[in-house]
Amino acid sequence: MRRDGAYPPLLLALCVTVALIAAIPLLFVVGYTVSLGWGAAWRLIVRPRVGELLVNTTELMLGCMILCAVLGTAAAWLVHRTNLPGRGVWHVLLAAPLAVPAFVTSFGWVSVTGAVEGYGGALLIVTLSYYPLVYLPVAATLRGLDPALEETARSLGLGSWAAFARVVLPQLRPAVLGGSLLVGLHLLAEFGALQMLRFPTFTTAIYDQYRSSYDAQAANMLAGVLVACCAVLLLAELRLRGRRRYARLGSGAARIAPPVRLGLWSAPALLAVLGVVVLALGVPLGSLARWLVVGASTAFPLGTLAQTAGTALGLGLMAALLTTLCAIPVAWLSVRHRGRVSSTLERSTYIGNALPGIVVALALITVSIRFVRPAYQTTGLLLIAYVIMFLPRAVVSVRAAVAQAQPVLDDVAHSLGAGTISRLRRVTLPLMAPGVGAGAALVFLAVVTELTATLLLSPTGTHTLATQFWSEVRDVDYGAAAPYAALMVLISAPATYLLTATARRST
Amino acid sequence: MTGLTIRRLSKSFGSVRALAGVDLDVPARALTAILGPSGCGKTTLLRLVAGFTTPDAGTIAFGDLLVSEPHTAIPPQRRRIGYVPQEGALFPHLRVADNITFGLPSAARRSRKRLAELLDLVELHSSTAERYPHELSGGQQQRVALARALAPNPSVVLLDEPFSSLDANLRLSTGRTVAQALHAAGATALLVTHDQNEALSLADQVAVMREGRLVQVGSPGAVYATPADSAVARFVGDAVLLPAVVTGRTARCALGVLSVRGGPGEGQGQVLIRPEQIEIVHGGTGVPALVGAVTYFGHDATVAMTIQPDGPTVTARVSGTRTPDPGTHVHLTVNGPVTTFPGRETAAA
Incomplete structure (x- = not known):
């Protein structure tokens, strides 16, 4: 849109902040190794x-x-x-x-x-x-x-x-x-x-x-x-x-290849x-169902189930909101202001994709204990871990959403008399909404079933479906664990179905 | 609808000079085409008129109203322009009806009368109104884009290569529909294109642009028959350019002594002959030539011929029903007056 402009300073500052947060675990691992000294690190590794x-x-x-x-x-x-x-x-x-x-x-x-x-x-x-x-x-x-x-x-x-x-x-x-x-x-x-x-x-x-x-x-x-x-x-x-070269499909309907006839191989293939x-x-x-029946016959923990489900859903919603809010400036900058700086910032938000939850959790624990003691064992810190881990999913979706709202559509609306607010309300937001929503949903789903980082970071007394399930399994009380697992599957099933369905339509 | 006056308009992007002092008068109620190769600055000119970009220097006036001068500029949404970008750029989340009425005040959006008028104007069936953009063909999308631009009665309609994404047949018919609709609406229109056929066939006035400057402004006929220089001559159509000696109202070249358009001249120069001016006569008078490659198009054909004994090769356009066979000897004559350019000799094109 602004082909001749530099990066807008406020947007750039927001993106740098997000990128730095996303880089905390990596900076921690590298920094820790360096501060430990080569000799000590070597002894611990070998x-x-x-x-x-x-x-x-x-x-x-x-x-x-x-x-x-x-x-x-x-x-x-x-x-x-x-x-x-x-x-x-x-x-x-x-x-x-x-x-x-x-x-x-x-x-x-x-x-x-x-x-x-x-x-x-x-x-x-x-x-x-x-x-x-x-x-x-x-x-x-x-x-x-x-x-x-x-x-x-x-x-x-x-x-x-x-x-x-x-x-x-x-x-x-x-x-x-x-x-x-x-x-x-x-x-x-x-x-x-x-x-x-x-x-x-x-x-x-x-x-x-x-x-x-x-x-x-x-x-x-x-x-x-x-x-x-x-x-x-x-x-x-x-x-x-x-x-990799991406095959570019024509705009017309793609021809579908005739299927291979299996003949006698149908039965073994099936x-x-x-x-x-x-x-x-x-x-x-099946075994989940069996344990559900076993568990229900003894004591069905309806109260704890509702409570942990509520906690998981609440954390999921908050994390989805926060992560999407962090993703929007980064995605906007990378689509509307292409350049080396914006692509570096965008890529740094993908670090979380490659870092195991346990590393993210460990990094946040050590960093918070050392530098921001009051943050240790708070919901805020847990949410930051979710943001770091699931930011890539949100950025990918929001990026596609921003790309949907092409600048030329903005120009057309501008020429038709729409001011800034009106363009945002009538063109940009409606076009971005589906992609942003999909990104938020992906984060929400991931958070609801997240176990590792939640185990390490959740404040005392905060139990989600995953952590409660985990503690029941640790006590080898499979019947008590089953309802939590079943609920997690029930929550993520419809969204997974929708996601594979869209993947099918877009191909 | 008002005319458009552009004076000394300049714009640079970094060190790249996109526009270097452009003057242009766009008459009211007529279609003016800006014709130029890609990268010549024509899209920049359009975006400056629209107000999406601000100029470094110069003024733009819609009728008597200055919309852009060095210190003040009216923002795009208050210029009352209609904008038809490449590939239409319809709002993908809105139906055709909502796309067309997008620029109307909210009370008027509900009235179906204006919508029906506009659909009629761009020759679309009323059932199209309920469809989504992706359900339309490229040509239909382009016509909806025009209807959307015309809906609020703009003072100027700007079209940025609107037909370049369409295939050849559709380009012709969509172009005609669009030009008719613009005339019917009495619109002042500025069309940016790199396609000379499109510019010559659709526009009332053609402005040829090169490296940020307008090199010639005139009617399609004038630009084609009397181009400003040999480069414009080649850009707006096929051209045979031969070295010539001008004496008074005649020019002597490899194709004989030809009568020259315009006032008398003197000295060395170049003569421009359009391929369709060259006539092949079998026997009799004319310059002898040997027929080379024949390229057949059905309705017509181009014939490359070497002037005998060792003259340059020229290309003629002949009717598809009367193509000579390669290798035969023919004679050539030139119909009508030709245009000359003074200056150094250039090889024949």
Whole structure:
């Protein structure tokens, strides 16, 4: 709009503030390592225990990324490119595990059989929880692929398998790799599921160090190593994105490729998809239902349930509001005032995406104890943690919303006699509302089911659905834990459905 | 509707001089096209007239009213302009009816009478009113954008390359509808375009712009037949430019001795011949030439020919029903007077 202008100072100041808040955890980790001194840091890092954790974390992460890539891609191909019966239903069911927090899935399994403890079980459960992160982008790419490319390959003499391998797979690569890296990042941050499965990784070790031995030094250094792991994944992601070319779709209706006929393979394919859905959704939700019945037969904690639900919803609403308010100036600056400064500020708000909740929590605890003592153990500090962790989701949505409200529409309204307030009310806000709302909803959902940071940061006496669930599970009172888990799933299910539905329409 | 007067208008972006002292009179109730290649400053001129940008120097007046002078500027919302940007830019969250009535006072927005009038003016069916912009074709969107701009009875309508996103057929028909609607509304309109066909066919007056300056302002016929210089000649249409010696009212060049438009001249120069002025005659008088490549368009064709024995190559436009075969020998004559430019010789185009 103002092509010739510099950055507006007030907006810039707001954005710098937001970016600094978002950078607190990273600055803390780096600053802490530096202040500790190289020698001391080295002693804390190079220990057999750290090596053990590194091996555990890496083998779980790599195993899960590979399995998710295979499972997600295969499922997406079956559902979106073949004549598998009931594809619409399978699409929803295959995406649905996103609505079930990983710690609820692992609760469902652990409460049925102890056999899932250890590497194999952990691998199974995290894969079942996270494969939709590959399935969804691959499905979107498959639907958006121009069938003309595959047809050209066929016309050049390739068989259907060869065409798939040489033309379709290379185009899926960005989606598969991008999705797998996202799985890796989620896994590095995963705490609840792995703690329940008794498979120690960096996150669980940091928590134990902090909670049981109060060894802040060791915990902080472990956090440093964890951040380094995240940085490796993130660098891989950046490299990948730099080379990625986005297929530009024409404005006309995209032609849909004719589905591959499965023929005799229909039955095995159906069984495979059914198997995935049963393992990922059926077992956890079934056992959740069973424990609900068991719990209800003894004492249904209606009072605590309502109270913790109220707390979770309240925190969710406040965090959604606060995060969206922080996202708006950053998104506005990055869309309307393109430049090096604005893109740096925008990118710094994405740091939270790569930082595990446990690192954010640890950073805020240490920083608040050292510099702003009164803030320690307050709801405000917890809300700041949510803002840092979920700001990326809000910025992405709000950014798209600001892009919707193109400056040329502002110009047109201006020429038609609308003043500043009137333009905001009649053009800019109505256009931005859906995107801003979607961003707020994403933050709200994430907060309602957030466990790790909430466990560490919530003020004494504040219990959310997730933390109350966690303490019941710790006491091995599965029946009492079930209602909290069920409520979390119920809250996040409709929104997850809507989000996958929009993803489907936009492809 | 009022005319528009622009005097010594200048604007720079950093070190880039977008407009370098532009003078232009836009007559009332007529369509003036600003024609120029991309980056010549024509969109900047439009945005200055609209008031979205403020000029560094110069004045803009709508009739007797100065809307922009060095120290005071009337903001866009009080200039009473209609603005039709590229690709229409309809408000995506509003129906066609609400888009068109956007600029009307809130009481008038509910009246369907003005809406019906406007839909009629831009030749859209009344059922279009309830649709959303994404449900319309590109040409329909563009017509809604014009109706929206005309609704509040603006004093000047500004169109910024409004047809560039449409495909060739639609561009022609939408352009005609828009020009008719503008005439019917008695609107003073300023159209910015880089498409010479669009400018010549739609406008009452064409202003050719180059590097921030207006190099020629005139009727479409005048700009085409008597361009200000050889660059304008090439920009507004296909041109055959040959070195020539001017003597009085004639010019001698490779295509013979031709009669010259305008007053008598003397000396070395260049002569401009439009391809459709060159006539192919089989045998008889005229300059001998060898037929080269023939490019066939159906309704007409262009024929490249080398003047014998070793003269320059010229291109003629002939009717599609009478194209010569490549390799045949023909004779050429030139119909009508030609335009000359004084100065140094340039190779034939």
